[in-house]
Amino acid sequence: DQQVKQNSPSLSVQEGRISILNCDYTNSMFDYFLWYKKYPAEGPTFLISISSIKDKNEDGRFTVFLNKSAKHLSLHIVPSQPGDSAVYFCAASFQGAQKLVFGQGTRLTINP
Amino acid sequence: DTGVSQDPRHKITKRGQNVTFRCDPISEHNRLYWYRQTLGQGPEFLTYFQNEAQLEKSRLLSDRFSAERPKGSFSTLEIQRTEQGDSAMYLCASSREPDEQYFGPGTRLTVT
Numbered sequence: 001d002q003q004v005k006q007n008s009p010s011l012s013v014q015e016g017r018i019s020i021l022n023c024d025y026t027n028s029m030f031d032y033f034l035w036y037k038k039y040p041a042e043g044p045t046f047l048i049s050i051s052s053i054k055d056k057n058e059d060g061r062f063t064v065f066l067n068k069s070a071k072h073l074s075l076h077i078v079p080s081q082p083g084d085s086a087v088y089f090c091a092a093s094f095q096g097a098q099k100l101v102f103g104q105g106t107r108l109t110i111n112p
Numbered sequence: 113d114t115g116v117s118q119d120p121r122h123k124i125t126k127r128g129q130n131v132t133f134r135c136d137p138i139s140e141h142n143r144l145y146w147y148r149q150t151l152g153q154g155p156e157f158l159t160y161f162q163n164e165a166q167l168e169k170s171r172l173l174s175d176r177f178s179a180e181r182p183k184g185s186f187s188t189l190e191i192q193r194t195e196q197g198d199s200a201m202y203l204c205a206s207s208r209e210p211d212e213q214y215f216g217p218g219t220r221l222t223v224t
Contacts, residue, residue, distance in 0.1 A: 004154075034212070043116070043203055043215035044155065089154050098143065098168055098210055102154025 003027045004092050006103035015112050019077040023090035023103050026071065030092040034100065035064060035075045038087045047088075048075070080110045114138060116216035118204050124222045125194055132190045133219045137206030144187050145213055146179055147203040148172065155203050155215075161187060194223045 005024045013019045021035075031052040036044035050057040050064045050073070057064050063076045077084055087107050091100040117136045125131050137144050142163050147155035158177070160168040163184035173179075176194075181187040191198055201220050205213035 009152075036215075041217070043118075043205075043217045046212055046214060049212060091154070093210070098160040098162075099145070099157035099170075100155075100213060102156070104152065104154050 002104075003030075004090060004101050004103040006088075006090060006106050008106050009104070010107040010109070012109045012111060013080050015082060015110050016079045019075075019080045019084065019108055019110070021075040021077075021088050021090075021106050021108065023073050023075075024071055025073075025092050027092070027094070027101075028071070029094040030101075031095055032093045033064070033066060033073050034091045034093075035062075036089045036091060036102075037084075038089065038105070044089055077108075080108075082110050082112060084108060085110045116204055116206050116214055118202075118216040118219050120219055121217060122220045122222075124224065127196060127223055128193055130190065130192045131194060131221065132188055133202055133204075133221075135187045135189070135204030135206075135216060137186070137204070138214060141206035141208050141214070142184065143207045143210065143213075144181055145205040145207075146187070146189050147205065147215075149201040149203060149218070150199075158189075191221075194221075196223050199223045 034049040035047040038044045066073045087105045089105045091102045119134045144161040146158040149155045161181040176192045179189045201218045203218045205215045207213045
């Protein structure tokens with residue numbers, strides 16, 4: 001049962017434009033959400049997170065939006081840069097649980 | 113470098129052999145996690161330690177898998193009688209708080 005889903009395996013965006021990565025979840029008990037970025041041959045790197053008490057969190061070029069009623073979150077990157085090309089994973093957890101539940105990932109390619 | 117380190121980075125073994133991986137967490141982190149990632153999927157939780165106590169194990173962790181964290185410092189993950197289905201990237205993460213986990217570079221296991 002895939003509790004966290006990233007339905008777009010890949011996304012291609014022109015440099016300077018906005019990249020929007022989407023993630024859906026099914027478990028309403030999830031109350032904390034994270035985005036990780038992964039380059040080849042490296043482990044995932046923490047990018048940004050959001051608690052379920054918020055609907056938006058911003059950090060520089062990265063903004064995460066949470067829509068609890070739709071069980072949907074998105075990551076916006078603006079402006080997109082070539083170094084943003086990587087695989088992006090969303091992950092979720094809930095209070096009392098230690099594990100993160102990951103989506104399948106979306107490969108983002110930024111074209112010059 | 114004060115990040116999570118894992119050793120070895122790559123391991124090729126023959127089916128039926130035993131393998132052991134090591135993870136050194138960030139020094140002030142008392143929580144340590146093991147995940148497994150297969151091609152095209154996000155990381156899947158295997159097990160979690162708080163200090164030296166193993167507090168949670170996934171049903172993915174069959175009897176052939178064992179993990180330890182003596183003295184609450186580094187951790188080892190052993191797979192006995194490896195099978196081809198064990199081929200994957202094994203990721204270790206650590207954290208001070210439950211949610212923001214910091215990952216190591218992973219150990220890629222290939223079982224031939």
